[in-house]
Amino acid sequence: MRKQAKNVRETALELLEAIEKNQSYSNLLLHHAIEKNHLPAKDIGLLTELTYGTLQRKMTLDYYLQPFLKKGKKIENWVLQLLRLAVYQMVYLDKIPDRAAIFEAVEIAKKRGHKGIAAMVNGVLRSMQRQGLPSVEKVADPLVRLSLETSHPEWLIRRWAEQFGFEKTKEMAEVNLTAPTQTARVNTAKTTRQECLDRLEAEGYIVEKSPIIPVAIRSLKGNLAASAVFKEGLITIQDESSMLVAYALGAEENETILDACAAPGGKSTHIAEKMQNTGKVVALDLHEHKVKLINDNASRLGLINIQPLTMDSKKGSEQFERESFDRILLDAPCSGLGVMRRKPDMKYTKKENDLFQLSKIQIELLTAVAPLLKKGGVLVYSTCTVDQQENENVVASFLKENPEFAGDLQFKNRMPEAIQPLIHGFDLQIFPQDFSSDGFYIACLRKKV
Incomplete structure (x- = not known):
């Protein structure tokens, strides 16, 4: 022993x-x-x-x-x-x-x-x-004390407190110390949520319906990636926050969609499932080995309407005609401050300047994909971070420079009922403590006709 x-x-x-x-x-x-x-x-x-x-x-x-x-x-x-x-x-x-x-x-x-x-x-x-x-209680400054109590760098605690207030910061830092629940998305092109639950329970898993997402299940015991249900392409391992992106995009059958930063393909495959395997989802990534992951996921799920391409999205206009996509998703590279429960080491390696550098890349990417969207089309910008510089400020900067775009106020109507109270206007910041998922940001923009 x-x-x-x-x-x-x-x-x-x-x-x-x-x-x-x-x-x-x-x-x-x-x-x-x-x-x-x-x-x-x-x-x-x-x-x-x-x-x-x-x-x-x-x-x-x-x-x-x-x-x-x-x-x-x-x-x-x-x-x-x-x-x-x-x-x-x-x-x-x-x-x-x-x-x-x-x-x-x-x-x-x-x-x-x-x-x-x-x-x-x-x-x-x-x-x-x-x-x-x-005793940590001996530390006089409440922000320094919270930093030590929850093992978050002081610069980050101060930044969050400034942006969201002390209480929200404290809740977020405390939730970041807990283990995330594994969640999966049901492939509705092949099966139903209830059938998946029944099959997984028969395999010995303890699972339940997600109260947030109509196509999601939560695993209370057992790694769903090892299940026969996963291997048969009936589910995809994905966080509930991440699943909200496909709802925000609202893709319809036979449309042409661009997923500009797609690997490993969780969101691309969700969009493709929502389109019932019709139309086309062009899924881009800069790295060939990551594009292979998109391909692997699509074939495991039996999806034939995804076209993965190894490509820098900043050069999209060289490859695609202007206004050739009905909807565009830009799930941008970000600091990942919303997924620290899954990658706790990230807390100690990120620097405040990283956020500034990333926000410049995010604006470049948005500016590059914008001309590819048809008039009247929807552009969704999303990140798995909790920071205004990478989120609201990027979107505000983009809208200021691109007057042909406006916030899409229909966004709320496309979202699952449980999420709607959190939405005010055309964007949404999910905190890890909201429903114990990843921290996530989604903004919906529409190109004027």
């Missing part, structure tokens, strides 16, 4: 090191580690909890550790990661006794380092156990 549990902790330690060193996405590395080590199901849960939990709480863990580390003495990165991992278990995991967390950390320290490191790890953790944690 102990050997297996130790292996999980060692794997978690290696993952934490790799994520910090290479600034790699935690979700991709975790998936690779699970496959490579052939971990049993019970260990997958613990590995995920240890890796994500320690990443999610990194700033808080460092605050707790600080008084117990010798000032001015540099410790190797792997030792710091090991201490964070142990403290995370001691503070946040009720099922793991402190003595087990400390013992395992000391054993790994012996194996990876030498007796001196093992003694230091043991000393720090036992001192912490005896003396208790330093």
Whole structure:
């Protein structure tokens, strides 16, 4: 038993090191580690909890550790990661006794380092156990305190508080520390939601209808990507916020649609399903390997009305005639601040200047695709972020420079009933705490006739 549990902790330690060193996405590395080590199901849960939990709480863990580390003495990165991992278990995991967390950390320290490191790890953790944690309440500035409590960089907390107020920021930062629920979209071109629920329950999954999206299901237990229902192309793994984009676009049968930044194809395939496999969805992406993902998704779902192309959307006018698309979706590259629950490492790698740089790219992309839209057509701009510079400000700047476009006030009528109260005018900012989905922004514009 102990050997297996130790292996999980060692794997978690290696993952934490790799994520910090290479600034790699935690979700991709975790998936690779699970496959490579052939971990049993019970260990997958613990590995995920240890890796994500320690990443999610990194700033808080460092605050707790600080008084117990010798000032001015540099410790190797792997030792710091090991201490964070142990403290995370001691503070946040009720099922793991402190003595087990400390013992395992000391054993790994012996194996990876030498007796001196093992003694230091043991000393720090036992001192912490005896003396208790330093209180975050001692921090006077409420924004700095919230930053430490929720492990969000101070610049981001200050920015959000300025844009959305303290309470909304606090709610968002706290929700970002929780695990997201897996959701899937039913392929209505092939089946119904009830049939999917029945089939998944027969396979042993615990699932329920989404109260937000009429074609969505939530998994309370089990990874839906491993189900026969997924393999048969009856569902697509997609967050509920992301599903709202196809509703906003409102594509109708036999129309010609442009999805300008389409990979991996979740939104393209949803639009294609809504069109009942008629018309054409031209799905662009800059990278060939990502275009392959769109192709793979379309063929798994049995969709024949998607045309994936490897192409820079900024050069769309070189490839397509002006006013040749009925509707255009630009799901723009963004800071991703709305998906931090899925990629907790993102909190520590993003810089405030990134948002400014991205907003310039977003405006360029909008300006590039706008001439391709027919008069009277709908242009949807969406991001998976929560920031006014990348969202409202980009749209306002675009409308100012492109008077032939206006906000589409019919937007609300196309959206699922549960979402309508959140919409005022022609755009929508979804916060992660609104219905426990990703943070997301959608704006609907119409080209004047």
